[in-house]
Amino acid sequence: MSRHIVVVHRWRDRHARYEDYLDHRAHQVTYVTTRLARDSVPAAAAAAVVVPATDDTEAVWRAVTGLRARFGPPDRLLALNEGDLDTAAVIRERLRCAGQTPAALARFRDKLTMNQTVARAGVPVPRFADAPDERSVRAFADRHGLPVVVKPRRGTASRGVVRVESPADLPHLGALPPEPRLVQEYCPDDIVHIDGLWTGERLGPWRASRYVNTCVDFTQGQALGSVEIDDPRLLAELSEFTARVAGALSDEPWVFHLEAFVGASADGRPAIRFLEAGYRVGGAEIPFVWREVHGIDLMRAAADIQLGRTPDLPVPERWRTGGWLLVPSPVPAPCRVLAHDLPAPQDPAEAPYAVVVPAVGQVIPRVGGYEHVGARFRFRGDSSGEVEKAVLRTAAQFRLECAPETPAHTGGGRPACGLDR
Numbered sequence: 001m002s003r004h005i006v007v008v009h010r011w012r013d014r015h016a017r018y019e020d021y022l023d024h025r026a027h028q029v030t031y032v033t034t035r036l037a038r039d040s041v042p043a044a045a046a047a048a049v050v051v052p053a054t055d056d057t058e059a060v061w062r063a064v065t066g067l068r069a070r071f072g073p074p075d076r077l078l079a080l081n082e083g084d085l086d087t088a089a090v091i092r093e094r095l096r097c098a099g100q101t102p103a104a105l106a107r108f109r110d111k112l113t114m115n116q117t118v119a120r121a122g123v124p125v126p127r128f129a130d131a132p133d134e135r136s137v138r139a140f141a142d143r144h145g146l147p148v149v150v151k152p153r154r155g156t157a158s159r160g161v162v163r164v165e166s167p168a169d170l171p172h173l174g175a176l177p178p179e180p181r182l183v184q185e186y187c188p189d190d191i192v193h194i195d196g197l198w199t200g201e202r203l204g205p206w207r208a209s210r211y212v213n214t215c216v217d218f219t220q221g222q223a224l225g226s227v228e229i230d231d232p233r234l235l236a237e238l239s240e241f242t243a244r245v246a247g248a249l250s251d252e253p254w255v256f257h258l259e260a261f262v263g264a265s266a267d268g269r270p271a272i273r274f275l276e277a278g279y280r281v282g283g284a285e286i287p288f289v290w291r292e293v294h295g296i297d298l299m300r301a302a303a304d305i306q307l308g309r310t311p312d313l314p315v316p317e318r319w320r321t322g323g324w325l326l327v328p329s330p331v332p333a334p335c336r337v338l339a340h341d342l343p344a345p346q347d348p349a350e351a352p353y354a355v356v357v358p359a360v361g362q363v364i365p366r367v368g369g370y371e372h373v374g375a376r377f378r379f380r381g382d383s384s385g386e387v388e389k390a391v392l393r394t395a396a397q398f399r400l401e402c403a404p405e406t407p408a409h410t411g412g413g414r415p416a417c418g419l420d421r
Contacts, residue, residue, distance in 0.1 A: 008079040108279035121248030131183035189263035198246035257282035285324035293322035323387040329374040335402040352377035
């Protein structure tokens with residue numbers, strides 16, 4: 001029987017292969033998308049409606065209402081980008097169709113609820129509190145000391161994260177746009193991200209990676225890299241930690257992108273503390289690395305869950321090591337690419353296996369997230385050390401020159417930043 005399925009889609013690249021997840025001939029598969037992403041909608045789509053932004057709930061609702069009039073009430077609503085999860089949940093509730101509602105999503109999107117849920121399960125978490133105003137942050141700092149980190153409770157991609165170093169910084173919080181916020185004690189430990197599938201009972205395939213630089217550094221103009229971890233001792237500790245977190249947040253299947261602090265305890269064992277979790281495939285190049293290096297489509301599992309199916313992913317007998325690098329544009333977007341260059345390495349193993357750089361003359365749009373950046377690189381190798389060497393070499397030698405596209409700015413670009421170690 002033909003079903004009407006609506007897909008909320010914002011990627012220009014092939015982050016998700018919708019044709020592999022849905023039979024577009026057997027079902028009426030319609031899309032709500034953006035101007036930038038319109039060309040990547042499958043040709044077999046029954047219809048595609050363009051909206052200004054897919055996280056604009058009312059614009060998406062109007063688009064879905066029009067599609068419902070043409071194709072009937074949607075049986076399912078599929079939204080795989082984290083920025084669209086809230087909109088999709090609201091619209092499912094309005095349509096009364098199956099799938100995740102705002103209440104079910106809250107623990108994965110509201111960082112206060114998320115931290116409370118994980119802490120109740122006994123997972124180590126940096127001290128935190130609700131931060132509705134400057135007074136609450138000041139009270140938290142008086143109790144626990146400075147520095148502290150203040151961030152939106154529903155932020156993505158490190159948007160709006162502020163580090164408060166001294167009492168003199170506190171009055172600046174009043175200038176931030178009004179929205180619910182969380183305050184946490186600052187943790188100087190390394191940050192890792194852990195990606196994979198929770199079956200509802202145990203871990204399915206998963207990988208842990210160490211950031212090179214941080215997501216906050218990326219918002220400030222630094223390159224951001226990631227290298228998968230191959231240290232068996234650390235992986236054993238991370239496996240136990242990840243299972244505890246994933247099980248605390250849901251007893252049903254979900255695809256996760258977790259972030260955690262990793263330091264050292266007094267006995268020399270890794271000290272792991274929870275940072276945050278996303279109910280989705282990790283961003284940046286993670287879905288591509290999983291498909292191209294490991295032969296696993298995490299997006300398929302995420303789609304299966306939203307479509308009411310049981311996800312079933314293979315586990316490789318032998319894992320290779322993957323990694324990625326993002327280089328921001330050297331001037332704020334929108335900007336036009338004037339030139340770029342990456343000298344060939346002497347050792348072929350140090351070359352990225354995939355490079356995504358806008359063509360000379362192309363405009364890099366001002367769009368949030370990690371897709372529309374200066375350059376994207378993907379790596380694979382037989383060890384973390386090998387991949388990290390390639391990431392660092394690429395970051396140091398890649399050059400990108402851009403010019404501002406807006407009349408208010410003048411002047412040329414500068415070389416893209418390397419990674420700080």
